[in-house]
Amino acid sequence: MTFKNILFISYVYTHLHFYCFLLHLKPPPTKMVGTHLSIFKPNLSRPPTTPTPSHRSTIISAVHVAQNLSYFDTIHSDIDSHLKNSITIRQPTAVFEPMHHFTFSAPKTAAAALCVAACELVGGSRQDAIVAASAIHLVHAAAYTHDHLRLTHRVWSEPGPEIPHRYGSNVELLIGDGIMPFGFELLARSMDPAGENSGKLLRVIVEITRAVGAEGMVAGQGYENGQPARRLHGCGAACGAILGGGNEEEIGRLKRYGVYVGKIQGLLSQLGESGGDKLQLLEKWRGLALKELECFESRQIERISTIVGV
Template sequence: MAAPPHFTGSLGYPPSSPSPRSHLHCLSPCNRAIKVSMSQNQSYWTCVTQKIEDQLKQLIPVRPPLLVYEPMHHLVFTARRTMAPALCVATCELVGGQQPISPNQALVVASALHLVQAALFTHEQLPLTDRPIPSNPETLTHHHAFAAGVELLTGDGILSFVYELLGRSDDPAGGNSERLLRVIIEIARAMGSEGMVDGQYRKMLCSVLGSEELCDVGWVDHVCEKKEGRLYACGAACGAILGGGSEEEIEKLRNYGLYVGKIHGLMLYYHNNRTGGEEKGFTDLVERCTSLALKELEGFNQGMVQTLSSLVRASFWDKC
């Protein structure tokens, strides 16, 4: 089917005015300057994403025993990327990044969020040996470098490593343990049976059954809210918690992340399933989520808000 008039770009995100110039300057977690070599034209998001990538490479090098770390490294760095980890760093900066907090703790939590995504993505892409082949093109084209059993167990190991990583980042002397504990609870809830796992189950159910009634726009909206929505909401809330945001700020940024994640999920689904004549339904959902997301940013520092709001601009998603 032809793309609806409001959808453009590889993921079909709704167009809007060009993203405003960033007023954040690729700071390290909570307003500490990152020492990087970058051109003036390099975006804030590119800078933060690169810092998270560098952190992950330090955390998961290829080292002995290779039977463990080769598949782990491969699955972490080939999993689909999302902006949820970078959003964690940005919201920490947005609320001011108040002390006490260790210099790299927001980057550690951001890395943990990508590890959660990588583990669940790995499980979702496992070959379906005893079920009908799903219609999802991602499953059909995903390259499996290792045996299914290895990928299954490695995905489990990545999830275990998430909690080890978060626990080891705690510095009792720094007085930030309570915030970190709250972050751990946020991540556990986001990935659990009422969050991303529920979204994966419902997505797989539709892929296998292939029912048009089951897989309508309302169903896609629910799946995206549980999967991408909960992941982004978690990232935004975790950053605000680490940065010492108020309860009101944490909830507003959690809601903002939820809407951004839903937009990402809706457009990814639309890009991979351009059939069924549901263009207007997707357009309406994306426009509604965009409006609600921007409303949640009201009351924050406007200079920083311009950078956060770029996540719902077409010019941002067209590059994805």
């Protein structure tokens, strides 16, 4: 472990303890670090500036060495592997290098991880949901890239916080435009030879397009801060439940569970801005989220519910 990694882990821990203090909770034991990274602060597991791929893989290796990956860490790791196999840097590199960069420099989203967790909760396998989870990360990465685009005329919204720009705006625009349909391509291509999963795949495509299309992300970005995240989290959980063979009640409940997770994560990301009322709201949403899981057996809900801090 290099000095740089030690510094980074110290950074994560300092912040983690700070948020635990805010929430009047005990700091998590070492073996839970991955889980709580997801719970308490979205993207806290990433350094403040966009890490290079080699930096990120060093971090992942360091966690692997500890042999104590949390449930959601293992999911993120599997999604990452699937995406790395799907998006290789090849000719023309002027297209695939930035595509690779934007895909992996976008912060990880719990929406993608929820897709796998929901699938496993209803009895499906990780493999059933990994493509959809990757597609959800891709549409999220495309939106993240466009959210930081430098435009000459902004009317509705302020640009996102400044991030380092490795490429020109038109590369960000075009590659973002290419990443989104690539997500749908991955999904559509994952039809099994007999076409038995084709109905489920089309339903998943409808879920994702609604979450990121005009009625979802656009309306959200135009109107209410945090709305897109909530839609994508609900969508992720619903897609997983569909692919895992859940019944309509299970799909509906997991979708609502995902919406609460998105709300909670959105609120946690703003916790520094003000105080008390938000913690009450957080507890209320956490309770409502867990209520949606009651129809599942208690043994099964343990893993998926770690994301709301239980």
